Amino acid sequence: MELRKVTKAFPGGGPPAVQELDLHIPAGEIVVLLGPSGCGKTTTMRMINRLIEPTSGDIVIGEQSSRDIDPDRLRRHIGYVIQQAGLFPHMTVAANIAQVPKMLGWDRRRIAERVDELLTLVGLEPDTYRDNYPRRLSGGQQQRVGVARALAADPPVLLMDEPFGALDPITRERLQDELLHLQDDLAKTIVFVTHDVDEALKIGDHIAVMQRPGHIVQYATPAEILTNPANEYVEQFLGAGSSMRLLRLTKVGDIDLDRVPYAAEDADARDVLAELGRDGRGYALITDGMHRPLRWVTASDLEGKEGPVGTAGDPVGDMLGHRMTLQDALEALLNAESEIVPVVGRRRAYAGALSLATVQNAIQSIKAREHERRMRRERT
Numbered sequence: 001m002e003l004r005k006v007t008k009a010f011p012g013g014g015p016p017a018v019q020e021l022d023l024h025i026p027a028g029e030i031v032v033l034l035g036p037s038g039c040g041k042t043t044t045m046r047m048i049n050r051l052i053e054p055t056s057g058d059i060v061i062g063e064q065s066s067r068d069i070d071p072d073r074l075r076r077h078i079g080y081v082i083q084q085a086g087l088f089p090h091m092t093v094a095a096n097i098a099q100v101p102k103m104l105g106w107d108r109r110r111i112a113e114r115v116d117e118l119l120t121l122v123g124l125e126p127d128t129y130r131d132n133y134p135r136r137l138s139g140g141q142q143q144r145v146g147v148a149r150a151l152a153a154d155p156p157v158l159l160m161d162e163p164f165g166a167l168d169p170i171t172r173e174r175l176q177d178e179l180l181h182l183q184d185d186l187a188k189t190i191v192f193v194t195h196d197v198d199e200a201l202k203i204g205d206h207i208a209v210m211q212r213p214g215h216i217v218q219y220a221t222p223a224e225i226l227t228n229p230a231n232e233y234v235e236q237f238l239g240a241g242s243s244m245r246l247l248r249l250t251k252v253g254d255i256d257l258d259r260v261p262y263a264a265e266d267a268d269a270r271d272v273l274a275e276l277g278r279d280g281r282g283y284a285l286i287t288d289g290m291h292r293p294l295r296w297v298t299a300s301d302l303e304g305k306e307g308p309v310g311t312a313g314d315p316v317g318d319m320l321g322h323r324m325t326l327q328d329a330l331e332a333l334l335n336a337e338s339e340i341v342p343v344v345g346r347r348r349a350y351a352g353a354l355s356l357a358t359v360q361n362a363i364q365s366i367k368a369r370e371h372e373r374r375m376r377r378e379r380t
């Protein structure tokens with residue numbers, strides 16, 4: 001989807017709500033519009049599904065200008081989720097979800113099957129929820145129904161306007177996780193509006209940072225925005241704590257891990273001992289035939305031993321996954337029994353090790369990059 005110099009001026013003067021907006025929204029990605037109240041996020045969304053018409057410019061979906069698509073047809077191909085779900089209170093959950101399929105003339109059986117399928121997809125048990133009314137549901141459950149309704153006719157595009165804005169922080173985080181999980185399978189093209197920086201960083205493949213009135217100041221990936229904000233405005237909008245946020249964005253597998261020596265359990269104890277001597281840190285990891293960590297051994301476990309390492313040493317306790325965020329890894333390390341913890345990648349194979357010192361090095365290099373960026377900006 002592509003927005004080309006899209007402008008919206010409302011009658012009554014003042015600067016246009018949206019000004020010559022250019023935005024490329026790649027298929028299958030989540031693009032977040034992030035900005036303060038009144039910067040034109042909702043107006044942009046409403047132009048995409050033609051609830052309002054641009055004053056000038058063009059919106060191209062697929063190969064076609066949205067102007068050339070009948071608005072009703074267009075809206076059936078674009079799911080819309082808004083804050084507080086916007087469900088019809090006098091209709092059951094099933095009837096709410098079934099709206100678009102009904103308009104499309106699906107038969108009753110197909111609709112009923114689709115409703116149950118969608119309820120299951122968004123984590124609501126069909127038998128419990130399909131005949132319920134929205135007011136009997138919690139905010140989080142209503143929002144789930146809102147997502148189910150938007151997905152009913154399997155639209156390729158989803159517009160989500162502050163969908164989790166009215167939820168408590170815990171429910172909000174859970175729904176964010178579920179959305180990302182769903183997106184792994186569905187790969188919809190999603191435009192997601194929020195004014196919450198952390199939500200944007202977590203959800204977005206790309207983020208468009210918007211500024212009043214109605215324009216984009218930076219369009220980049222979350223990591224780029226954090227490490228290289230385009231200007232003072234973006235930096236201020238991100239606020240303090242960029243380093244902590246980077247910990248949340250960075251995956252364990254992205255940093256330089258500790259290369260602890262390792263050997264298979266059938267390796268000769270004398271060879272492992274020699275390797276320990278060369279490495280100098282005094283311990284090694286023993287793995288099974290699939291490179292999965294089994295035990296820690298120290299030099300004294302191997303002293304005088306001949307033949308395979310076998311069951312020498314102590315079993316490995318905690319392990320970390322390479323997809324874990326640095327923040328979660330830090331938390332796990334603080335609670336771990338040993339100072340150093342193996343990191344495993346695909347099929348739980350050994351990928352390196354992590355200690356507080358390794359994390360600290362990673363933080364240091366993040367900080368160094370930040371410092372360098374600041375110096376660069378001051379020079380220009």
Ligand SMILES: Nc1ncnc2c1ncn2[C@@H]1O[C@H](COP(=O)(O)OP(=O)(O)OP(=O)(O)O)[C@@H](O)[C@H]1O
Pocket residue numbers: 010011017035036037038039040041042043044195
């Ligand atoms: N129907 C309208 N008539 C006149 N002005 C409008 C209309 N809709 C929006 N505006 C104005 O356009 C600007 C952008 O509004 P918009 O709702 O798109 O911002 P937003 O970024 O979504 O803000 P919020 O986060 O508060 O929803 C605001 O100044 C708003 O007052």
